[in-house]
Amino acid sequence: MEFDVAVVGGGILGTSLAYWLAARYEGTIAVLEREATVARHTSSRNTGVVHRPFYLHPEERKRFARASQTSYPLWKKYAADKGLPWREVGTLKVAMSDHDMAYLEKNAKWAVQNGMDPSEVALLDASQVQRLEPNLRCSGALLARTDTCVDYRAFTEAIRGDAERMGVAFLTGFPVSEIRANSHRQTLRSNGYSPDVQAKFVVNCAGGEAVRLAHTAGVALDYTDLNFRGEYWIVDRGAAALVSRNVYSVPRQSDLPFLDPHWIVRADGRRDIGPNAVPVPSPYDYEGLFEHAKEWPTKIFEPPVGNKVRLAVSGAFLGMAARELLSSLSKGEMMRRVQRFIPRLRERDLVSRGFAGVRASVVNAKGVIEKEAIEVEGAGSFHVLNYNSPGATGAPAYTASVVATLAAEGRLDHLRPAAKAGPWSWDAVAQGMGLAG
Numbered sequence: 001m002e003f004d005v006a007v008v009g010g011g012i013l014g015t016s017l018a019y020w021l022a023a024r025y026e027g028t029i030a031v032l033e034r035e036a037t038v039a040r041h042t043s044s045r046n047t048g049v050v051h052r053p054f055y056l057h058p059e060e061r062k063r064f065a066r067a068s069q070t071s072y073p074l075w076k077k078y079a080a081d082k083g084l085p086w087r088e089v090g091t092l093k094v095a096m097s098d099h100d101m102a103y104l105e106k107n108a109k110w111a112v113q114n115g116m117d118p119s120e121v122a123l124l125d126a127s128q129v130q131r132l133e134p135n136l137r138c139s140g141a142l143l144a145r146t147d148t149c150v151d152y153r154a155f156t157e158a159i160r161g162d163a164e165r166m167g168v169a170f171l172t173g174f175p176v177s178e179i180r181a182n183s184h185r186q187t188l189r190s191n192g193y194s195p196d197v198q199a200k201f202v203v204n205c206a207g208g209e210a211v212r213l214a215h216t217a218g219v220a221l222d223y224t225d226l227n228f229r230g231e232y233w234i235v236d237r238g239a240a241a242l243v244s245r246n247v248y249s250v251p252r253q254s255d256l257p258f259l260d261p262h263w264i265v266r267a268d269g270r271r272d273i274g275p276n277a278v279p280v281p282s283p284y285d286y287e288g289l290f291e292h293a294k295e296w297p298t299k300i301f302e303p304p305v306g307n308k309v310r311l312a313v314s315g316a317f318l319g320m321a322a323r324e325l326l327s328s329l330s331k332g333e334m335m336r337r338v339q340r341f342i343p344r345l346r347e348r349d350l351v352s353r354g355f356a357g358v359r360a361s362v363v364n365a366k367g368v369i370e371k372e373a374i375e376v377e378g379a380g381s382f383h384v385l386n387y388n389s390p391g392a393t394g395a396p397a398y399t400a401s402v403v404a405t406l407a408a409e410g411r412l413d414h415l416r417p418a419a420k421a422g423p424w425s426w427d428a429v430a431q432g433m434g435l436a437g
């Protein structure tokens, strides 16, 4: 139970990271995962879209824009090589006002600035949208032709297979309770579930538990997090033909872009609507509002308490939380949020609740919800916090850049020369992300 590098968390982030570590590093590598298999949480409980980066500000969200752009051909090739779903239906991002239309014009520019081919996007007026999708009502839209529906769980399982073939050990059923940090050797404890694991270096990719585990290692102490549950409703097969593409709307609050539910085409052709963003006390609180209620006091009072207090008194937050709660309690309310751009959608078209996924959003000391992924370094550890959407899209390229950072800092002592690893080439990713070979 001694490894050179231990990765905590077998979601799409930790699994992709292990893949690139194995491709570039000669040491022993383990992934410690609390569940019996990989991708049991957010990495399989999401919208399932490979997002093209037209909506990401080229400077403010540069890292994710670049990771999404670089990862797109990697996923496309991966799906083809492994025979996994790749459903390129495209997305219409709809404007409900002239103000929204001006925002979409910016998105069209960002698409090209972020490296997309100009032919991948088109600005459409209301009548052009009507010709494509007669049941949509809007002032206009941006069509992103290459947005693609996939199954991220299947992707993560396949990457696990590739990583194992390159020698990575997956220790499943290992819930890490504590990272005891030391500059030479880290100890990963599991509250008695398994014997301790020792590692020279730890990378924390624990999703909803990443902040808590970073705190046990004594880092990221000025951050806390909140959990938002994104719920989906399944659309009746009879109503699936209402719209054939994904439909997103321009976010009504640009600082909280994950609040507006969409019309979604799943990789298997099913249609869903969602997600909303209901505050919940645990990263594993997938249904109901009361089962986990006893966890609220722990969540609210975990330090640093001031961050959440500042967020709560900022005014907009409590109103937002109440609205999201209402759309959890009321199917009609959820339906109306999508009906504003698909007027023919009816409550009876939503036949049952789909799965839900929980995002862990980091709140900083100013009481602001962070937008980008946050990397925090300890003496023998590296922690990725706030790895949210489009995190699944960007995972292959983002994790390659983390490996490049660790290598540049001398954290990986026996680095291999760049090589083709599994189906992906390091050089192609390095070029896309602007990394040293």
Ligand SMILES: Cc1cc2nc3c(=O)[nH]c(=O)nc-3n(C[C@H](O)[C@H](O)[C@H](O)COP(=O)(O)OP(=O)(O)OC[C@H]3O[C@@H](n4cnc5c(N)ncnc54)[C@H](O)[C@@H]3O)c2cc1C
Residues within 6 Å of the ligand: 008, 009, 010, 011, 012, 013, 014, 032, 033, 034, 035, 038, 039, 040, 041, 042, 043, 044, 045, 046, 047, 048, 049, 050, 051, 174, 175, 176, 177, 205, 206, 207, 208, 209, 210, 213, 229, 230, 231, 275, 357, 358, 359, 387, 388, 389, 390, 391, 392, 393, 394
């Ligand atoms: C509702 C919703 C919709 C989304 N839609 C999209 C989308 O369409 N496209 C897109 O690109 N992105 C999307 N995202 C974002 C994307 O899903 C995430 O960025 C990504 O899945 C995060 O991966 P992860 O590996 O960091 O987290 P996770 O998948 O949560 O993985 C963390 C892993 O760590 C394990 N773990 C946690 N604690 C411990 C511990 N103590 N010990 C051991 N193991 C532990 C967990 O079991 C889990 O397997 C969406 C997110 C949400 C919430």
